[in-house]
Amino acid sequence: MIDVERVDYIRVPVTDMDAANHFYGELLGLRRNPNSPGDDWVEYEVGNVTLVVMTPHTHDYEFAPLPPSTIALRVPDVAAAKASLEAAGLEVAEMWDSGLCRGAGVEDPAGNRILLHHRYAPYPDGSSPR
Amino acid sequence: MSGSVVTGVDFVGVPSTDWRRSRAFYVDTLGLRPDETADGEFWVGQTCFGIYEPASFGIEFAPQKNAHIALHVEDVAAARAELEAKGIEFLGETFDTGVCHMAFFTDPDGNDLMLHHRYAPRD
Numbered sequence: 547m548i549d550v551e552r553v554d555y556i557r558v559p560v561t562d563m564d565a566a567n568h569f570y571g572e573l574l575g576l577r578r579n580p581n582s583p584g585d586d587w588v589e590y591e592v593g594n595v596t597l598v599v600m601t602p603h604t605h606d607y608e609f610a611p612l613p614p615s616t617i618a619l620r621v622p623d624v625a626a627a628k629a630s631l632e633a634a635g636l637e638v639a640e641m642w643d644s645g646l647c648r649g650a651g652v653e654d655p656a657g658n659r660i661l662l663h664h665r666y667a668p669y670p671d672g673s674s675p676r
Numbered sequence: 677m678s679g680s681v682v683t684g685v686d687f688v689g690v691p692s693t694d695w696r697r698s699r700a701f702y703v704d705t706l707g708l709r710p711d712e713t714a715d716g717e718f719w720v721g722q723t724c725f726g727i728y729e730p731a732s733f734g735i736e737f738a739p740q741k742n743a744h745i746a747l748h749v750e751d752v753a754a755a756r757a758e759l760e761a762k763g764i765e766f767l768g769e770t771f772d773t774g775v776c777h778m779a780f781f782t783d784p785d786g787n788d789l790m791l792h793h794r795y796a797p798r799d
Contacts, residue, residue: 549707552722553723593683616688669713670713
């Protein structure tokens with residue numbers, strides 16, 4: 547069996563790096579890796595995963611947005627995160643509550659539908675989400 | 677927002693037309709760790725993946741093309757050979773970027789994946 551140790555990174559395809567860096571770096575406040583190799587490939591460290599914001603058109607393939615909720619970002623308070631992004635002028639979808647977790651979708655400037663997410667219910671073994 | 681309110685990625689959604697087939701692929705073929713309680717979830721290191729069927733949410737299925745989820749392996753050539761022996765077809769030759777090896781393939785629904793290993797130091 548191949549031994550997959552971790553996810554090295556997940557690409558987030560975008561069309562405009564300035565707009566994307568504003569969204570991910572400033573509005574979401576993700577930590578930018580200063581060693582990112584180029585202006586069209588910027589790495590953001592999100593705790594357990596590296597998100598690579600990059601432009602497919604400068605990497606020899608065509609842009610297509612990610613399917614909804616490919617990436618669910620953990621926030622401590624979905625309602626507060628939604629309010630904060632709305633104050634910055636973004637449109638955030640209605641918050642839902644599954645009975646275990648809350649979520650609200652928001653589109654990045656390229657049209658990738660990102661989920662703001664928080665699980666509040668303990669897991670079946672009684673432990674709480676980290 | 678000052679600083680980040682985002683503390684991690686809770687899950688990576690895997691769109692599927694048949695979640696049992698997807699689970700078999702990720703857990704049995706790739707050998708990823710199934711979640712202990714949720715049948716549709718599996719783990720890669722500290723990252724949870726959640727298989728979902730968009731049709732059951734009234735959303736039209738579209739595969740994830742472009743995220744190229746980079747699965748870290750120690751030896752891309754060896755892992756590729758092992759998966760090819762199980763019938764997985766890769767897209768093109770293994771690519772050497774000058775800092776890492778990449779081998780592209782997809783899951784049964786066409787979601788983009790790659791085997792990845794960076795061999796160059798980060799500095």
